[in-house]
């Protein structure tokens with residue numbers, strides 16, 4: 391299994407642990423539901439998506455008997471997905487307690503980084519699954 395694939399699975403489990411702690415804190419302290427966006431996106435973009443990226447990179451090319459189009463792009467996607475997620479949720483969380491518009495701008499910026507990482511995954515998978523068979 392490629393290292394970046396293992397890394398995707400490792401961080402997805404870390405995000406699940408973190409989001410569960412935030413979920414429990416929201417149950418105990420309802421005023422913390424201002425962090426519902428953080429909890430839900432740690433779950434959906436962290437736990438669920440990163441697990442799907444890891445399992446998808448490993449299994450989908452094998453389903454069609456092909457090599458992944460680009461491991462390098464997969465590694466870059468790993469970093470963009472994590473920087474985008476942590477940056478977006480970090481800036482959003484600070485923005486809940488600090489009205490400086492900088493944090494809104496950073497939240498949007500890191501959201502775009504996350505979207506670019508999603509586009510890289512999409513391209514790598516489509517280019518792998520629909521590649522012409524070698525003659």
Ligand code: HEM
Nearest residue numbers: 409410411412413414416417423426429430433434437438
């Ligand atoms: C220990 C585990 C978990 C706890 C204690 C927990 C707790 C919570 C709490 C307290 C809320 C806010 C509810 C409200 O007042 O509106 C919430 C929202 C949410 N949770 Fe969790 N959660 C857990 C795991 C998960 C998982 C595994 C997922 C998805 C894979 C998830 C997805 C969501 C989503 C999408 C929302 C937003 C729902 C909405 O906006 O209506 N949670 N969770």
